[in-house]
Amino acid sequence: MKELSLHILDIAENSVNAGASEVEITVLENINKDILTITIKDNGKGMDAETVKRVTDPFITSRTTRKVGLGLPFLKAAAEACQGSLSIHSQLGVGTQIEVNFQHSHIDRMPLGDLQTTFLNLLIGYPQVHWIFNYQVDEKSFTLDDQPIKEILADVALSDPSVINYLKKVISEGVNNINQDNN
């Protein structure tokens, strides 16, 4: 994959498959410390310690864990190529938190890419999930919690043309205000 935003979309997919009703995604760019951190936290079914050990190693993924797939190993390899790391905290019945770090200025770090489209697709594509998106660059931050939006919309679909237009505007303005020229 060519963008960190595509990885975010992919890892969030795991959360949905794990039955999460709430997923919080945080992208934090700390320019001074030269770190880019992505955190994806869900309240899905969680994993036991044995499964956590397996999911980042594509070579010992057995058929029973196949649905976890290649997404996490890809992302872990990408992080480790940039002086970074990937960690998983998970508890059965509670949820999973994936945190991945990159050296921000590393020559091999993928660009963040089209974060706006990743957020928009998740929000519209999985209406049953409560999404919270955070994007922060140093002190500037943007948060989108979709709960108030869904309360107002009630029975109007998220893929209604005028709602798509509204969501695009809110997400693009929010992300663009934060993200000037550091990617």
Place this chain on the structure above:
Amino acid sequence: MNAIKSLDDLKNVREAALAKRKISENSGSTQVIVGMGTCGIAAGARETMKSVLDYIEANNIENVVVTQTGCIGLCEQEPIMQVVLSGKEKVTYGKVNPDVAKKIMKEHVGSGNLVQDHVITL
């Protein structure tokens, strides 16, 4: 954007959508599903979905519900898109790039004609 002002805007959006819906009450809703597993994403599914949303927005298409799903086991055919017209069988399309997605929206969702070149027989 000011958060509160923005939610007020949303209330207006909702009112307008509801008013329009009353006019076109008779047509049932169409489902469009885009495969968004690792295989789909790697093959460009995010841009396929964006293309569908852009088409709906640009052409003001009502009553279409767009959702995502995970890998359905046909990774070599990704990006995959499925269309379910109200009361009809689900139709699965393979190798749906953004242009093909627009074509499916126009011909299948818009006029009820399948885009035969991309139909996958399950």
